[in-house]
Amino acid sequence: MKNDTCGGCETCRSLGLLFARLPLGLSLAYTGYHKIHDMGVDQFVSMSTSHVPSFMPPAFGNYYLHAVPYAELTLGALLVVGLLSRVSGLLTSLMLLSFAIAVTGFRDYTAALPFQAPVVYGCFALVTLFAGPGKISLDGLLFRGRRRAVTPRDVD
Numbered sequence: 825m826k827n828d829t830c831g832g833c834e835t836c837r838s839l840g841l842l843f844a845r846l847p848l849g850l851s852l853a854y855t856g857y858h859k860i861h862d863m864g865v866d867q868f869v870s871m872s873t874s875h876v877p878s879f880m881p882p883a884f885g886n887y888y889l890h891a892v893p894y895a896e897l898t899l900g901a902l903l904v905v906g907l908l909s910r911v912s913g914l915l916t917s918l919m920l921l922s923f924a925i926a927v928t929g930f931r932d933y934t935a936a937l938p939f940q941a942p943v944v945y946g947c948f949a950l951v952t953l954f955a956g957p958g959k960i961s962l963d964g965l966l967f968r969g970r971r972r973a974v975t976p977r978d979v980d
Contacts (some may be wrong), residue, residue, distance in 0.1 A: 832909060838958030845903045848948040851925030852916065859893035869894045879905060888922075895919060903952065906961020913952030920946040 854925070859868045869889040876885030899919070902912040920942040957963045 832856045834959060838960045838964070841951070841955055841958035842906075842950045842960045844875050845906060845909070845961070848916065848945050848952075849900045849903030851900070852896045853904060856893045856896030856898070856900060860897065865890060865893055877926060892919070903949075906957035906963050906968075908965050909957035909961060913949045913954075917946050917949035917953060920949060926954065 859865060869886065872889050873885065876882070876889070895915070896919075899912050899916045902908055902977075904960065924940060924942040924946070927942070959965075959968070
């Protein structure tokens with residue numbers, strides 16, 4: 825049964841998805857910009873090399889760390905505007921998963937909250953991956969003519 829109390833359920837869903845994308849995208853874009861322009865990529869890499877897991881070849885870790893600031897900036901911008909959102913959500917969740925594994929694992933036992941920030945932001949990325957960007961996005965604007973999949977709720 826549909827709940828039409830607000831008069832625009834698709835608008836509410838799209839706003840909710842926008843509010844999931846914005847903090848994640850803005851945070852990623854800012855962090856990437858800071859690493860590129862303020863800190864410098866080489867300094868970021870030298871500071872982060874100790875977090876590369878021992879099972880990973882050092883050359884791969886070095887390449888990955890050099891790509892991280894640019895990936896953060898690009899994926900953050902894509903999430904903010906809602907372009908290629910599902911792909912951005914997938915890549916962002918994988919990147920944040922790697923951060924959580926490399927730094928402290930999934931749980932930070934010294935923090936007041938039960939999970940560290942990459943895990944929380946990773947959940948926002950998964951929402952974008954599985955639910956899409958909503959209509960308030962460039963994806964919604966560019967691909968609005970596409971047919972929506974029929975769900976069991978629509979059949980009732």
